[in-house]
Amino acid sequence: MKRISGYSFKVALCLWLLSLAAAGQDTIDVPLRLGAGAALYSPVAAVAGLYPRGAEINGFYDFNERITLAADGGFSSFIHENYNYRYENDGFYLRMGADYNLLNPLLARGRYYAGISLRYGLSLFSQKVPSIEYENYWGDYLTSGESSFHAAHFLEASPGIRAEIFNNFFIGWSVNVRLLVFSGTGKHLRAVDIPGFGNGSKPFSSGFNYYLSVRIPYRTKRVIYIKPVRETEGEETNPDRQTSGIGR
């Protein structure tokens, strides 16, 4: 009985391997990379006279051909002046998470990315409101808010794209949608801006950013891409056409 089951298993394994061969498969060597880069929005905003101003650097590590572990860190300075108040803050932030490449490895080849990133963010900042003007029935009233230090937490989802322009040099951009989990400021003197997040007076924030990065291959991973063949009578199989594929 033992011999029969072992023999049956070997037959089944051979049949499965033959079916793979009949379906067709590609083998591609995908470079896994690690590297660092910088976001461009804050320095460009500084040149253009906009706020927030600062700098952000990014670090990346390809876990596999689809998933990249990433961390962003930066600082920002923000000043906002309205007709009735002036707000200032300075702070640092850190975002950590992962990117998932929606392109299959046969297309991406370790050079192109179109996917979505998920991040957890922490922001440490100090804020002050040097002037508040308030007008009502009793007249004009001037006051201010004292400097205070806070820690905020948020989540971010960022669909984006990235491409290798020349040897190991990448450029890309992403659209960011963020959810404020905890502002740390209380419900009255909320932050007008939270470094790394955006408008702190609302629970959601959105924006976009450009990135430049250098990503160096640290090893190569062989990925098997299986092309299922549609078995229709009289139809010839075009080796250049894939109906679906699974990259392993």
Next chain:
Amino acid sequence: MSISGDLKRELPILMTLMCLIVPALQFCAPESCYEETVSQVKAGFYQTGTGNIVTADTVSLYGLEMVSTPVYNKSADLTGISFPLDPSTESCTYVFIINGITDTVTFRYSSFPHLISKECGYSMFHTLDSYNSTRNLIDTIIIRNRNITIPYEENIRIFF
């Protein structure tokens, strides 16, 4: 994902171009403020004894020494009124003239700034502590909600 041979060749070029071409920018026009920014005390009129809502025939209301700029000037058929507190002091006095009878009420409170939004800026909210009132028409005032903010929730009930 079915990709033709031509598109496979063009895909790297397309992605490179997409990264180099500036994407459509989000609108940069500054947002406007559409919210109320002045906090007010919301007061309802009630009948002594029954506790029913009562309609005042005429109401005039002005701050002490501000008779030339009334908040209400002989307004008719009101079941309630709203009025702001003075954020520069810890108390302010209003003169109520309800159905032709004058009463003076002094409110004591604390004040603090509150951010409405980035576009609207800050308002001054208050925490109502206590009051003093003459009793020519007004029988009693009950403080229902000490938080003087912007949403229209009743803060005090004036019984007469």
